[in-house]
Amino acid sequence: MLRRTPSENVDGIKVCxxxxxxxxxxxxxxxxxxxxxxxxxxxxxxxIRQGKRSGVNAWARDPIFTVGTPTWSHSALWYAGAIAHDAxxxxxxxxxxxxxxxxxxxxxxxxxxxxxxxxxxxxxxxxLALGADKRIIAYVxxxxxxxxxxxxxxxxxxxxxxRKRWW
Numbered sequence: 001m002l003r004r005t006p007s008e009n010v011d012g013i014k015v016c017x018x019x020x021x022x023x024x025x026x027x028x029x030x031x032x033x034x035x036x037x038x039x040x041x042x043x044x045x046x047x048i049r050q051g052k053r054s055g056v057n058a059w060a061r062d063p064i065f066t067v068g069t070p071t072w073s074h075s076a077l078w079y080a081g082a083i084a085h086d087a088x089x090x091x092x093x094x095x096x097x098x099x100x101x102x103x104x105x106x107x108x109x110x111x112x113x114x115x116x117x118x119x120x121x122x123x124x125x126x127x128l129a130l131g132a133d134k135r136i137i138a139y140v141x142x143x144x145x146x147x148x149x150x151x152x153x154x155x156x157x158x159x160x161x162x163r164k165r166w167w
Contacts, residue, residue: 005049012042017050024072028079035129037122041083044090048083056086058093058110077130081140085123092118116147 007016011033015025025048032038046062053068065086072079092115096105124140
């Protein structure tokens with residue numbers, strides 16, 4: 001994680017970033033805490049850190065969700081849904097790795113179109129459990145219809161697409 005950035009442990013998840021970021025992250029985690037889905041989330045994210053753009057290093061031994069300002073500074077409810085979404089990417093990666101430990105999973109198993117639809121479905125489920133309004137649910141459902149906005153998921157193209165993210 002970040003060495004000189006202030007951090008704290010929130011329900012077993014290490015949170016690194018400025019005070020405002022840590023506060024928003026605590027609020028999102030507090031929303032998630034009572035849900036049955038929280039154990040899955042906590043089991044697949046070792047940490048959450050403040051960054052320029054959002055994404056999870058699902059392949060890491062201890063996956064970290066890096067979160068851009070537009071995501072963490074939105075509502076606590078939206079941020080909670082984003083945490084759930086990226087935790088599910090890490091779950092998909094880990095599931096694929098457990099299935100075939102000798103080989104690196106194909107990027108499609110955890111970051112392709114089908115994987116993105118699964119993450120959006122989990123995010124939708126969490127948002128519904130949190131009482132999200134119809135507008136937020138419709139937004140997630142719209143992205144699930146054609147989840148190509150995340151860009152490529154292999155090679156340099158993947159890194160370049162990640163660098164273009166505004167969220």
